[in-house]
Amino acid sequence: MANVTNKYPGESRWKGWLYLLPALLVYLLFTFLPILETIRSSFFQWDGFSQNKVWIGLANYAELFTDPKFHNALRNNLIFVIFYSIIPIMIGLFLASLLSRRPIPGFAFFRTALFLPQVISMVVVGVIWRWMFNPIFGPINTFLRQIGLDSLAISWLGDFTWALPAVGSIGTWVQYGFCMVLFLAGMQHIQDEYYEAASLDGANAFRQFIHITVPGLRSEIAVALVTTIIAALRVFDLVYTTTRGGPGESTMVTGFLIYRAAFTNNRIGYAAAIATVLTVIILIISLFIRRFQRQGIEENA
Amino acid sequence: MKKRSIFLSLSLALMILLSACAKPASPTDQTPITGTDEQVLLVWDQFYRDEESKVIETLNAEFEAANPGVRIQREVKVLADLQTTVKLALANTDGPDVAQVNQGRNDMGALVEAGLLLPLNSYLEKYDWGTVFSTSVASRNSFTEDGKTFGSGNLYGVSPTAEVVGVFYNKDLFKKNGWDVPTTFEDFEALLAEIKAADITPISFGSLDGWNAIHEYSAIQHLLVSLDYINNLTYAVNNVSFDTPENRQAAQILQDWSNAGYFSDGFPGIGYDDSNNLFKAGNGAMTITGSWLAPELMVGTDQEFGFFLLPPYAGKTGLAIGGVGIPFAIRKTSTKQELAAEYLNWMISPRAAELWDEAGMLPAMALPEGSKIDTKNLFGDTLNAWNTINQGNAVGHYIDWATPTFYDTLVAELQKLLGGISTPANFTEAVEADYSAYLQSQSK
Numbered sequence: 133m134a135n136v137t138n139k140y141p142g143e144s145r146w147k148g149w150l151y152l153l154p155a156l157l158v159y160l161l162f163t164f165l166p167i168l169e170t171i172r173s174s175f176f177q178w179d180g181f182s183q184n185k186v187w188i189g190l191a192n193y194a195e196l197f198t199d200p201k202f203h204n205a206l207r208n209n210l211i212f213v214i215f216y217s218i219i220p221i222m223i224g225l226f227l228a229s230l231l232s233r234r235p236i237p238g239f240a241f242f243r244t245a246l247f248l249p250q251v252i253s254m255v256v257v258g259v260i261w262r263w264m265f266n267p268i269f270g271p272i273n274t275f276l277r278q279i280g281l282d283s284l285a286i287s288w289l290g291d292f293t294w295a296l297p298a299v300g301s302i303g304t305w306v307q308y309g310f311c312m313v314l315f316l317a318g319m320q321h322i323q324d325e326y327y328e329a330a331s332l333d334g335a336n337a338f339r340q341f342i343h344i345t346v347p348g349l350r351s352e353i354a355v356a357l358v359t360t361i362i363a364a365l366r367v368f369d370l371v372y373t374t375t376r377g378g379p380g381e382s383t384m385v386t387g388f389l390i391y392r393a394a395f396t397n398n399r400i401g402y403a404a405a406i407a408t409v410l411t412v413i414i415l416i417i418s419l420f421i422r423r424f425q426r427q428g429i430e431e432n433a
Numbered sequence: 434m435k436k437r438s439i440f441l442s443l444s445l446a447l448m449i450l451l452s453a454c455a456k457p458a459s460p461t462d463q464t465p466i467t468g469t470d471e472q473v474l475l476v477w478d479q480f481y482r483d484e485e486s487k488v489i490e491t492l493n494a495e496f497e498a499a500n501p502g503v504r505i506q507r508e509v510k511v512l513a514d515l516q517t518t519v520k521l522a523l524a525n526t527d528g529p530d531v532a533q534v535n536q537g538r539n540d541m542g543a544l545v546e547a548g549l550l551l552p553l554n555s556y557l558e559k560y561d562w563g564t565v566f567s568t569s570v571a572s573r574n575s576f577t578e579d580g581k582t583f584g585s586g587n588l589y590g591v592s593p594t595a596e597v598v599g600v601f602y603n604k605d606l607f608k609k610n611g612w613d614v615p616t617t618f619e620d621f622e623a624l625l626a627e628i629k630a631a632d633i634t635p636i637s638f639g640s641l642d643g644w645n646a647i648h649e650y651s652a653i654q655h656l657l658v659s660l661d662y663i664n665n666l667t668y669a670v671n672n673v674s675f676d677t678p679e680n681r682q683a684a685q686i687l688q689d690w691s692n693a694g695y696f697s698d699g700f701p702g703i704g705y706d707d708s709n710n711l712f713k714a715g716n717g718a719m720t721i722t723g724s725w726l727a728p729e730l731m732v733g734t735d736q737e738f739g740f741f742l743l744p745p746y747a748g749k750t751g752l753a754i755g756g757v758g759i760p761f762a763i764r765k766t767s768t769k770q771e772l773a774a775e776y777l778n779w780m781i782s783p784r785a786a787e788l789w790d791e792a793g794m795l796p797a798m799a800l801p802e803g804s805k806i807d808t809k810n811l812f813g814d815t816l817n818a819w820n821t822i823n824q825g826n827a828v829g830h831y832i833d834w835a836t837p838t839f840y841d842t843l844v845a846e847l848q849k850l851l852g853g854i855s856t857p858a859n860f861t862e863a864v865e866a867d868y869s870a871y872l873q874s875q876s877k
Contacts, residue, residue, distance in 0.1 A: 179546075179547065181521050181547060182543075266703065267699025267700075290641055290703070290852070375641065379640070380849045395517045396516075
């Protein structure tokens with residue numbers, strides 16, 4: 133093997149590394165070193181600006197694991213996975229199979245319109261939906277009252293039961309378009325013969341969907357899972373612009389705890405510890421999904 | 434072998450890059466440009482709204498005119514931006530010479546503890562600031578040198594503006610329905626019921642943003658507690674408790690108001706600005722917030738508004754939440770401390786008071802003799818309210834200063850109280866848990 137790789141045509145190998153160097157340096161400087169610095173900070177008690185940086189070992193982590201606020205935030209993050217990941221993937225699968233199986237007039241329009249939420253900045257999304265959910269003049273409650281469902285016109289973002297699903301559903305609105313476009317692209321690789329054969333065998337559209345479309349999109353589903361779950365676990369901007377973690381702590385997420393610890397409570401070390409734990413959780417979940425994806429490919433082959 | 438050389442060249446390139454980066458970051462201390470005697474004073478403030486910004490621009494221009502060779506380089510930020518960036522900036526030797534630093538432990542306290550702010554005691558004497566503001570005002574901008582004890586020790590900032598929390602009311606609605614401005618708390622509560630019976634929202638309010646719920650609660654609390662108590666609580670001295678009958682009673686009143694429907698429908702889902710806009714549009718008879726809202730209520734509306742202090746219980750006196758605005762402070766490592774102090778003195782001069790008055794904001798300083806400002810309007814109401822509590826020694830506090838986490842705790846617990854998922858006793862106990870934990874950590 134080693135002999136073969138050295139005999140690629142063209143320039144010798146070290147020059148190839150040279151081409152990588154600029155990107156590699158940027159990556160090292162702006163991604164890798166900050167990550168290392170964050171992990172290092174998590175072992176200190178530090179306010180973020182003074183010279184007074186005290187090594188406290190694992191004390192931040194010990195505090196973190198017994199902090200009910202962190203448990204609550206992590207639980208909310210996991211609930212966000214349902215809204216950011218599971219539901220958008222299901223909607224995306226449904227819409228993609230609807231749009232791809234037969235030619236629909238205005239296909240490009242639907243594809244663009246449904247993808248649009250993904251393009252808008254999350255801060256703008258938050259501001260828009262805060263207005264949508266406004267109990268007095270928001271369109272949602274105005275509509276509900278018009279059709280006579282006054283009892284459903286509740287204070288969405290301020291309700292202890294409904295605030296979390298309300299904020300979560302904004303995430304669904306943002307993510308499903310991305311999933312749909314991803315699945316649309318993936319479906320082009322599924323050969324039409326499979327569907328033809330299946331319909332000859334008498335399989336209806338639903339069975340074709342379950343037995344051909346879904347297995348054929350395994351890789352795309354894995355990609356969608358990884359990106360949307362990561363989005364659910366590190367959500368911050370949406371909560372910041374809508375509820376700020378309230379009412380009470382009912383929409384508090386780990387991302388907001390990090391912000392609060394670092395920028396209002398001057399506890400950089402503690403914030404870094406939360407960030408580190410969150411990163412580890414995200415890494416584990418990503419690796420797990422990749423394994424699931426590989427297994428699937430092996431099974432298919 | 435190859436691999437090794439790659440690694441070497443890579444790390445070499447990295448080192449070169451790093452050293453190149455490091456150079457310009459080293460302190461470039463501002464020596465005046467040779468040839469001219471121009472001195473540049475770098476100032477960070479958070480007066481970003483149009484009216485406010487004009488006041489600062491005018492003051493800066495007049496300061497430059499009075500001090501030839503001095504140029505003020507101004508940087509304006511909104512408060513949240515200022516708070517997150519000013520600490521690091523003040524730790525740099527090329528940071529701002531003068532900056533607005535928010536009061537409280539997380540901001541001014543943390544900066545004092547880190548030794549980044551200049552104590553102003555000598556200038557207090559030099560400029561005779563004792564005649565400009567009272568000791569009660571000075572203590573809001575004071576910390577002990579270790580940054581641990583709030584409200585005493587050195588002076589670290591001077592505040593140009595003042596604030597008082599009270600009740601804005603819609604004069605047109607009041608006139609139309611024959612309601613009078615209440616003079617006792619009993620009358621106030623009766624009025625709330627009367628307004629509700631007329632099918633009008635008594636108090637326009639939204640707790641989605643959280644922080645203003647603290648004012649709603651604490652305004653009532655200030656009618657029930659003594660000045661000593663609120664001082665002790667806020668400065669976290671003399672071991673007081675939050676779990677007191679008075680604090681519990683205030684929580685009970687707030688929850689009763691919520692249950693009686695005295696606040697805007699769906700208030701937990703309404704933001705602060707939205708609730709103010711609704712009020713400004715004539716939706717709701719009153720709203721409880723700070724005097725800073727007055728300029729906004731004086732333009733762009735056909736409604737006429739007034740302001741009064743939340744009235745005390747019959748036969749008693751009450752406090753009001755109030756204080757001075759975000760103070761200007763001086764960076765300890767500034768090379769232009771004398772000039773910076775001169776600037777601070779100018780920001781709290783009678784001229785500054787006049788300009789703030791014209792802009793409809795309460796100045797922390799007295800107006801110059803014979804200045805003619807129209808006070809027969811909403812602004813006049815807030816000015817009278819401030820004078821009343823300032824002269825009557827009834828200026829209370831923003832209680833969220835008490836501990837570094839008090840703000841977050843109060844907001845979360847008040848939302849629970851207002852949402853009816855906790856009782857007044859749960860509320861005071863939960864807040865006391867935060868408070869006593871802080872006192873304990875301080876005494877260690």
